[in-house]
Amino acid sequence: MPHAEIYEHFHPDEKAFVDRAWEWVERAAELHQVRRTDFLDPRQAHILFTLANRHPDAAIRLDGGYEAAERRRAIVAPDYRPVEEEPIGIRVLDISSEDRRIKELDHGDYLGALIGLGMKRDKIGDIHPREDGCHVLIAEEIGDFLTSHLRQVHRAEVRASVVELDRLKVVTPELEEMAISVASLRLDGVASDAFRLSRAKIVDPIRAGRCRVNWKPVEDPSAPLREGDIVSMKGFGRFKVLAVEGQSKSGRFRVRIGKFV
Structure with missing residues (x-):
């Protein structure tokens, strides 16, 4: 178990x-075991690192299959082991279809289709949908x-095959940009505008x-946001604070956000 002071840096x-x-x-470190984890979200990867x-x-390597991966597996090993040489165990599932509805x-x-087959989210990394497949x-x-089993x-009816990482087609997520004006950079104020809900309903x-x-779990509606922060709300979606563009004469903040679509 970690020393008690370690817990102070993390949410309960x-x-x-x-x-x-x-x-x-x-x-x-102590039993000389090499551990390959399942996929970790960025917060989990940060904690483990x-x-x-x-x-x-101890030594660690994080790898999601490509440089900008959000979800990554980790190799944790004794410090004398060359972690870069350990197999990361990631492949690409190529999903295709003749059905025109696939572009939708x-x-x-x-x-949802993968989870519906009984897959745990931890076994799935980043997902790159395209008009002709995924x-x-x-x-x-x-x-x-x-x-x-994936049919x-x-x-849409689909077929699936497994290909090597060098065949991966990376799709950068689209962001729907919005310009908002808020009284402060509090989480509840920015999120209520981003999700078009009243502040009372977002709290x-x-x-x-x-x-x-x-x-990282945040339960304080008054928590301040900064440029670059990514906010996700279960059931509503997520957005990124792209820029804080200064204050108006009335003291309100002009903020540019991008909603993930």
């Missing part, structure tokens, strides 16, 4: 993952199952633990 909801991650680090760097005898499918449709980063161990996404989901800022 993250304690279970901190305990698990510290166990991986200790086993690598932080813990590994606190132990002088989005990230949520593909993720590439999904997956843990190599689920490849055979998916090629055998439909939403209402309850935040306090209920449905909001994350940069993948």
